[in-house]
Amino acid sequence: MEDESSTRAGLPAGDNAAVASSDQPGLEESTASKTSEEHESSRSRIPWGSLTLGLVALALLIGQDWLIEVLAIPRLQTWTTVLVSIVVQAVPFLVMGVLLSATISAFVPPSFFEKALPKNPAAAVPAAGAAGVVLPGCECASVPVAGSLVRRGVNPAAALAFLLSAPAINPIVMISTAVAFPGQPEVVGARFVASLLTALIVGWIWIRIGKGRNLLRTPQSFAGDGVSKWETFRLTAAHDIVHAGGFLVLGSIVAATINVLLPEEMVEAVAERPWLAILVLAIFAVVVSICSEADAFVAASLTAFPMTARLAFMVVGPVVDIKLIAMQVGVFGRRFAAIFAPITFVVALVCAVVVGWWLL
Amino acid sequence: MKRDVQALVLLTMGVVIWRITWSDLFLNYVKEPMRPLLLVSAGLLVVLGLWSLAIALRQPAEAHSGAGEDHGHDHTRAPKVAWLILLPVAAMFIITPPPLGSDAAARDSGTQPLSQNSDGGYEPLPETDGPITLNLDDYAARALFDGGQSMTDREISLTGFVTESESGGWYLTRFVSSCCAADASAVKVEIQDAPSPPVEQWVTVTGVYTDNGSTDYTKPPAFAAQDVVAIEPPRDTYL
Structure with a gap:
């Protein structure tokens, strides 16, 4: 694959990098591969990437039967099924979230956010956290949207509070939790309270530690002079889906590998010890990366575990897991994720334990 | 990742997902x-x-030499990771991973993915001519948590696929999933009084409830078979 970094790599990622996508009528007749102009020698005229893809696809198609036979190892099939199922389950939410974030990036003026959120960061955090109620969808959606908010100038701490609360307190998750634990509305309430608390506390912590330090990379913006809003929308959407999607698959690969290799007996032997049970389920939630709409059902099926441990599973899962971490690295940078994930994990765990002890 | 390749990845994702959804493979x-x-x-x-x-x-390409989608990135990792999208896409397209089967069921340990009916008690089964068809998890829940009371003197028909049991017999198995295959757990019912069909074979077993002789909820319930019929796998293999 060609090296894509250009001599302009010094461009700060966060600035509005104008994209010169205006029409150039004189070049419309010639296709990308045939034109003779050579502005940068690193740009090939032949679409090597596409050609390679096409050839590989062709080879795979021709060798399909042989491949199916060779790959028919039951363990490998299970792994692939689990991987594909996580990805397929996530794709609609990813697409939905990205389209929403691209809409925010392209069509909502920055002034809207300045007016909508309180100036004071300490007040913006709870406002943004409570706003998480409006975004149905799993955590795959919240990362691109939060990235968009940061692009639009929203205070990072508030955007992060939103990122944490949206997957956990939106109506779909609340309903699924109610369905998973029939006749136990206190579970739904506990989940809501613990998750919102987590979002707010992490948001406020971030205000503190983020002061004067640039801890997250502002996601690249495609807006700029001379670029139509639809073009910005399209570029943002395509960019976000491909990048977040890649990390989604990466996280899913790790989750599927552990899913297929980890014996369930180990998990159950732990259930008898409450503190260990809570910690193990929290870690399990991180590793297994299940969409927040569904983790209530998984929690409900873990009948061997105490209720507080299962609450920890439901509170930790939507805010920190392998899939999310991978996506956050892609959108906000590695340094961000290295700081953010542990803080979130600890806060979520503590909130779940406290709320669980109080309400359950 | 070049602009045209990105577009192709998106297009391929969409086409493959459309294909498996249209055809029930999803x-x-x-x-x-x-x-x-x-x-x-x-x-x-x-x-x-x-x-x-x-x-x-x-x-x-040179029209975007001003600042293309990868300019301004201070990392080259993300574009490379994006190629991973093609892995599940290719898997779906080329080999179409099968639904979970005996391998996953064998590694699934004791606890059945059943939650006790919190209302207490199970509804009596409706009257039918001939055997009543129950979902495997429904049967297992009634057997384990209700002592099979709602099923006495009824002929019951269960469907699942065959897996081996440790004691040399066989289980009728089905996966229960709440979200997707990733969180699926196996429900197993031990079939008595019938020789084992080939592993992975889908069958419908007709018979009656019988006590598995244990109060341990993790031990699979038992079923006394009167008739075993091989069938085609159902459209949706998960419960």
Whole structure:
């Protein structure tokens, strides 16, 4: 694959990098591969990437039967099924979230956010956290949207509070939790309270530690002079889906590998010890990366575990897991994720334990 | 990742997901209610892919030498990771991973994915001519948590696939999933009084409830078989 970094790599990622996508009528007749102009020698005229893809696809198609036979190892099939199922389950939410974030990036003026959120960061955090109620969808959606908010100038701490609360307190998750634990509305309430608390506390912590330090990379913006809003929308959407999607698959690969290799007996032997049970389920939630709409059902099926441990599973899962971490690295940078994930994990765990002890 | 390749990745994602959703193959991985969501998002991916492809082909690369989509990135990792999208896409397209089967069931340990009916008590089964068809998890829950009381003196018909049991007998097995195959757990019922069909074979077993002689909820309930019939795998293999 060609090296894509250009001599302009010094461009700060966060600035509005104008994209010169205006029409150039004189070049419309010639296709990308045939034109003779050579502005940068690193740009090939032949679409090597596409050609390679096409050839590989062709080879795979021709060798399909042989491949199916060779790959028919039951363990490998299970792994692939689990991987594909996580990805397929996530794709609609990813697409939905990205389209929403691209809409925010392209069509909502920055002034809207300045007016909508309180100036004071300490007040913006709870406002943004409570706003998480409006975004149905799993955590795959919240990362691109939060990235968009940061692009639009929203205070990072508030955007992060939103990122944490949206997957956990939106109506779909609340309903699924109610369905998973029939006749136990206190579970739904506990989940809501613990998750919102987590979002707010992490948001406020971030205000503190983020002061004067640039801890997250502002996601690249495609807006700029001379670029139509639809073009910005399209570029943002395509960019976000491909990048977040890649990390989604990466996280899913790790989750599927552990899913297929980890014996369930180990998990159950732990259930008898409450503190260990809570910690193990929290870690399990991180590793297994299940969409927040569904983790209530998984929690409900873990009948061997105490209720507080299962609450920890439901509170930790939507805010920190392998899939999310991978996506956050892609959108906000590695340094961000290295700081953010542990803080979130600890806060979520503590909130779940406290709320669980109080309400359950 | 070059602009045209990005567009192709999006397009391929959309097309492959559309294909497996249109054809019921998606039921190997996720549940039926996901169908409209998958169709819509696949459609959107195709539209986005075609749109981006059209623009990428019309405008040669140097038109974007000002600042293309990868300029300003201070990392080259993300574009490379994005190639991973093609892994599940290729898997779906080329080998179509099968629904979970005996391998996954064998590694699934004791606890059945059943939650005790918190209302207490199970509804009596409706009257039928001939055997009543129950879902395997329904039967297992009634057997384990209700002592089979709602099923006495009834002929019952159960469907699942065959897996081996440790004691040399066989289980009728089915996967229960709440979200998708990733969180699926196996429900197993030990079949007595019938020789084992080939492993992985889907069968319908007709018979009656019988006590498995244990109060341990993790031990599979038992079923006394009167008749075993081989069948084609159902459209949706998960419960």
